Amino acid sequence: MSSPVDLLIKNASQLVTMPAPPDRPRSGGDLDEIGLIPDGALAISGEKILAVGPTTRVLAQVEIGPDTTILEARGQTVQPGFIDPHTHTVFAGWREAEFSQRLRGVSYLEILQAGGGILNTVARTRAASFEDLLASTLAKLDQFLLYGTTTVEIKSGYGLNRADEIKMLRVMEAASQLHPVEIVPTFLGAHAVPPEFQDRKERYIDLLTREILPEVASEKLAQFADVFCEEGVFTVQESERILSRAQELGLGAKLHADELAATGGAELAARLGAISADHLLKVSRQGIEHLAKRGVVAVLLPLTSFFLRAAGFAPARTLIQAGVPVALATDFNPGTSPVQSQALTIGLACLKLGLSPAEALAATTVNAAHALRQGDHLGSLTPGKQADVVILNAPSHEFISYRFGTNLVRTVIKKGRIVVFQGRLKLKGRGDGYEP
Ligand SMILES: [Zn+2]
Structure with missing residues (x-):
């Protein structure tokens, strides 16, 4: 003794x-x-x-x-403690009015064309001061802690320009100093094409790879980089360009993959040796095999499917049977999952993804830690x-x-x-x- x-x-x-x-x-x-x-x-x-x-x-x-x-x-x-390996916790403003619109049958495209959707959050996050964003982030971290979540991954991606992406990452840095919840920061400058680059996407990718990513890496503001790889947003080729550059600069790779269509996002995540591929509602059979072979963690987000009243959920049982390590996250964000409770994620994972209570608990603790490369000391x-x-x-x-x-x-x-x-x-x- x-x-x-x-x-x-x-x-x-x-x-x-x-x-x-x-x-x-x-x-x-x-x-x-x-x-x-x-x-x-x-x-x-x-x-x-x-x-x-x-x-x-x-x-x-x-x-x-x-x-x-x-x-x-x-x-x-x-x-x-629960670990939440996919969130967008730093943002200004909620989107409850859009929720009501959606329930009345207004489509997301119509909302987007009226300046709503993600562009609404981008405009409000750009306009918010560092201090206001920090205060609202700390309040959200309080709520995570009350739900038993002790570590969260947080993505940037509502700034979509150099100054405001860096502002979001600096808010995460300051919040980690002030709050017991541990934050794993991810750079998601490629969350959407910013409105001012609508017809010049290539130019925005140049800005990301030549200016913003090198600054994020040299200032050590993020551990991972992520891309929204989806039809109409960033293609597989564009995502590969951005994430390869991030990896050259020493960041790990994550990917929003195959959520709305099977675009080959899972295959790309495997090819890059990404730490995780997230969403995966439409992942192909081949994509599943590639994820299993490379040991890429599949981060599934059933709250998002539920909140969007999507036609289906990610094929969790097929992924598990194929040997893909599965983790679960809230996807907390103001548009598609304004929810912070991993217990609620677990409930839906059991009822909608077919996981057992034990599997869902492993997916929100030990496997969630591995989805953030923290499995050696957390989970x-x-x-x-x-x-x-x-x-x-x-x-x-x-x-x-x-x-x-x-x-x-x-x-x-x-x-x-x-x-x-x-x-x-x-x-x-x-x-x-x-x-x-
Ligand atoms: Zn997300």
């Missing part, structure tokens, strides 16, 4: 460990092996997990001192991993999908520190600071 542990959770009715080889995400039949420990305990020292196992064994293994915080988790489930509750832990007011993990409209999160621990307690934020400088 060494020094006393800082925090101990004990007597959890279920402790979900998600044990995983650190070098690869789960696929095929491994996806639902979530490492359940009944009557589980978990000990934290500093920012890391020190011990995990049945309560009696952990109590025998660790030292408890007068300063050790002890959390009793009888009747509750303990799991890794599982095993000794040595970062202590990002959620305690749910639920006797088993099945309750997440079963009661998916209810926020069951009671306690959230980020890097060993309690940041949500009894369902309320406990953040320094805001709220009343939890003293154990």
Whole structure:
């Protein structure tokens, strides 16, 4: 025995460990092996997990001192913090009026032609000050934390010019300094063709590859680059040009692929060795084989299909059977998924994608970590991993999908520190600071 542990959770009715080889995400039949420990305990020292196992064994293994915080988790489930590997969290303005229009039968094209859709968000995000964008981003991160999400990927892509794309990335940088939720920034300058380049797309791609991407890379403002590869937006060839350039500059590649039509986006993601291919509603058989062969993570976004009342959902079971590692994300954005709850994603993944509760939980923790190249330290509750832990007011993990409209999160621990307690934020400088 060494020094006393800082925090101990004990007597959890279920402790979900998600044990995983650190070098690869789960696929095929491994996806639902979530490492359940009944009557589980978990000990934290500093920012890391020190011990995990049945309560009696952990109590025998660790030292408890007068300063050790002890959390009793009888009747509750303990799991890794949710990771959301695909969001567009930095934006100004919501689009609730368009939602009503869509429900009345107005098409997205008509909305777009009237200056709405993504162009609405681009105009408002360009007009927003850095301070206003930062304040609204911090409020959104608070909400993620209350839902048990401890790490989020966030994409730029509502600036679509040098100054405003950099502004979005700087907001993410500042928010990571101020907020416990960990942010993985992705550059998505190729989210849409900006209005002022409507007939000069080539010129915009030149701007991205020659000016903006090199600046993003040299300032270390993003870990990944992403492209909206879709009919009428960026072609496979254009996406390849942008992402190859990003890779030359040291960024990882991600791709919005095969959402509305099978354009060969999945094949491109595999060819580039992208870390993930996202959406994939229309992915081809060949695309699935290529993803499996290269181990590209398929990030599926069922909330978007649901919110858009799309004709179908991504072929999750086919992807899993083919050996493609599957992760799940909210796609949080003001137009097509104004939703931040990974529990809701899990509910839809079970009901609409055919995943089991265990598979969906793996897809929002360990595999989501791998979709961000963070699987070596995030996504599982095993000794040595970062202590990002959620305690749910639920006797088993099945309750997440079963009661998916209810926020069951009671306690959230980020890097060993309690940041949500009894369902309320406990953040320094805001709220009343939890003293154990
Ligand atoms: Zn997206």
